[in-house]
Amino acid sequence: MKLKFCPKTIFRETPKVTFFDAGIESTNGCDVVIHSGEAISPPDEFEYEQYYVHNHQIDHNLVITGERKFILINPTWDEPHHVIYLKRSMGALEIPTGTYHRSISGKEGSIVLNQPIRDKFFDPKKEFIPQKLNKLSLIEARKSPPVYWIWENDQIKRLMFNPLVKKTANSN
Numbered sequence: 370m371k372l373k374f375c376p377k378t379i380f381r382e383t384p385k386v387t388f389f390d391a392g393i394e395s396t397n398g399c400d401v402v403i404h405s406g407e408a409i410s411p412p413d414e415f416e417y418e419q420y421y422v423h424n425h426q427i428d429h430n431l432v433i434t435g436e437r438k439f440i441l442i443n444p445t446w447d448e449p450h451h452v453i454y455l456k457r458s459m460g461a462l463e464i465p466t467g468t469y470h471r472s473i474s475g476k477e478g479s480i481v482l483n484q485p486i487r488d489k490f491f492d493p494k495k496e497f498i499p500q501k502l503n504k505l506s507l508i509e510a511r512k513s514p515p516v517y518w519i520w521e522n523d524q525i526k527r528l529m530f531n532p533l534v535k536k537t538a539n540s541n
């Protein structure tokens with residue numbers, strides 16, 4: 370499963386100024402999601418993880434400040450579980466319809482710009498209801514070994530092991 374990251378065009382970058390075009394073709398929404406410090410969207414309910422899943426919206430999430438970890442679960446994919454350590458340099462992560470997703474910020478928090486593509490059946494009352502993984506196919510997908518996506522050496526890398534665990538192991 371190849372995830373899509375929509376590239377942005379950098380017009381100008383100096384040590385103190387970055388100026389880029391973050392446009393997404395056919396987008397008809399512009400949402401900002403601010404995590405002030407450690408936060409999870411959507412939050413856990415008791416000990417249960419919760420996720421968003423859209424039926425009438427394709428997300429394109431671009432980190433503006435900070436870093437945010439995204440978890441994607443989609444039982445219809447050959448690799449149904451992905452963990453993305455999203456940074457601004459990676460561009461906007463596309464999240465197709467029917468994909469369960471949640472995002473987590475560290476202590477520093479993060480700001481994400483989402484430029485979705487919404488179809489005519491989009492209804493905000495139905496589209497943002499947190500969901501639990503309540504089907505066997507979803508639970509199995511969550512348990513399967515994730516594919517990790519990181520930014521390293523100026524490119525997006527796809528890994529089959531957790532890079533953060535590896536770094537900890539190396540430092541010992």
Ligand SMILES: [Fe+2]
Pocket residue numbers: 421423428464470
């Ligand atoms: Fe979403």
